[in-house]
Amino acid sequence: MNRRERGSPGTVSVLPLDGIPELRKDDDLGHELYEAAVRAGGLEQGDVVVVAQKAVSKVEGRVVRLADVEPSPRARELAGPDGDPRQLEAILRETLRVVRSRPPLVIAETRHGFVCASAGVDASNAPEGSLVLLPLDPDASAARLRERLVGLAGVDVGVIVSDSFGRAWRQGTTDVALGTAGIAPLRDLRGTVDAAGHELRTTQIAVADEIAGAAELVLGKASAIPAAIVRGVDVRGDGSARELVMPRERDLFR
Template sequence: MEVFAVEGLPEVRPGDDVAELVVERTALRDGDVICVASTIVSKANGRQASLSSYEPSEQAVRIAESIEAVAGEEKDPRLAQAIIEECEEVLVEAPFVLGVTQFGHITVNAGIDRSNVPDADLLLLPEDPAADAEAIRAGIRERTGVAPAVIVTDTSGRPFRLGQRGVALGWAGLPASRDWRGERDREGRELEATVQAVVDELAAAANLVTGEGDGGTPVAVVRDFEFGDHAASEQLFRDPEKDIVRQALREWSHARD
């Protein structure tokens, strides 16, 4: 398997066609997986925002005051309001804000970015990354006749570990997971629990070559990845009713209140 960054992409502006930008700068093949950073998808979709456009609610003011009291870090209540509006549920309010985005991703600060946003204060995550992945895939197919898979990626922290890694927010053209349940190990024992989140693993591999900071390479191509002869699953986010960590966070948050 080969992973390489697409070089020479310009600063993406609202209305830009991400598929066209990629096609102009690299030759794609059937079977490629195109990993596109959510930052440029959001920029193309006009998901920039100004802090001045947010009027803090009582909850936003409470969150800002709680973070300052607990973490000693000043939090703009307007940013807290932006986070609230991007979440369908806020799970933790302090010492940081952890919320569930409208499309099911759980992340700090609703994934709102303040880096590399030249024309605004904030860059919000895409509203529907799965639809964006499908649109980019369709745009590439229309221009080239090639139908690669597409993953819209972001970097995200991990519970119990330091550091961030690439994760998938939306995908098209490949399953989310390899489902190994029912297959057997070398001793003949049946696997009962293993479901491999391949879109997350491919996003993490892409992040190794796209990098962070001022790299300016938000798109990577994964070539010669083979899904293999395995059962497939489209589910990546846990069902809320079965997510014991989410349930524990809710109980902890209510106890703090």
Template sequence: MTIELIGLNKIPIIDGKESIAKIIIEAIKSQKIEVKDQDIILIAETLIAKCEENIVDLNKVIPSDEAIKISKKTKKDPKIVEVIIQESNEIIAVGPDFIISETKEGFVCANAGIDESNVKEGFATPIPENPDESARTIKEELEEITGKKIAIIITDTQGRAFRNGAVGVSIGCAGINPLWQRKGEKDLYGRELQTTEIAIGDELASAASLLMGQANEGIPVVIIRGISYFKDIENDNAHIKTLLRSKERDIFRNIKNSYE
């Protein structure tokens, strides 16, 4: 099996509300390629934020007492800390240079996913308000324009517990199951898989991140083509929350709380 990754590098810097589907189509035309059936299109959340005008002007943020207190411990700008608090359901842990929180969308990550990179100085982009809905809208518009059956994944870059470094992860999806249930299938020796679940949304996001990069690569959209198991993970009713472990089953948070 051969998988192809195609980075769209003809996408302009966005400064206001735009149709992401139309931007993608223009970039595809500029690169003289076309959308094909079963393409999976991965889009960086910063592009979503800009096109949806989901951007925070830090100059207008007034830090609360809690934000000022946390900023002293983390050495972070109190305005950024305030935005993190506002975008969080719960602050889980505070360290010397990080804040781990559960976002409004239910993601447990550093700094509530607030991003200051690839945006103008003095501004920050939070995680999209409804990543699945954003993905669904883009999917429907692209399918209407191209007549092809595709899937959309919105990506972010996040760290992982117990490991250094950040990787691409999926935070929104449409047309594809982000969690691939393989229970009941057979391994190479004919044994039946009992509990195997693949975070396929995150694996695809991480693959796309190889082209997207984290600096000035200028590739916010990647097409992944040639996934032979597309039919196995295709699902027009899929949503990203399938990937999120419930608080009740979050053993690490429960262990932490049991010692407090």
């Protein structure tokens, strides 16, 4: 991984993109991001624009009204005495497999392969009485935003669609990359040699997740800032956030 040049240390900056209005279905999110970037001084070659998943989901219409959800018997069971069975039904509809549950908490595997709380279904920062779902294809969402930004700004930038995930064995959440475009999400160090001369056999760095986590420092659920520019880290390349999902045959915990 590099900063200004490959293999060379340097300064990394995280710039919040504020002034973006409340987003609704079919809004031009790419244009809103571009205008916010102009207010922040403009986009530069190699910047990575990190966008909160909820902003993407809202413009893609991935919002459901609780009043329109009829809970199934399984949803009522998983809701327990303290949960809303309509919300559990929305979670089940986004779930490929329930990994663990302790009503009303559900850890689920989504259709994307993500293992996360509530299949990514969330009521925070959602319209009253509604839930926001994950994008159907976060990599495609990132690609569309990147195409729009490159067209408007005339510079090569990467895009990450991020969301907050919990982690096994660790308290608290941190942002991770759900979708990527224009960047290499993993840095593969296998076959290289460390400072002590040892060959690295398994080391891969989740650079897209690191960048998403850095951007979250200026985002957050209460800040009303849905995006940020991370500058000074050269991760330009090809790849998909699906590369960050642990293959089932290597997963010791599912």
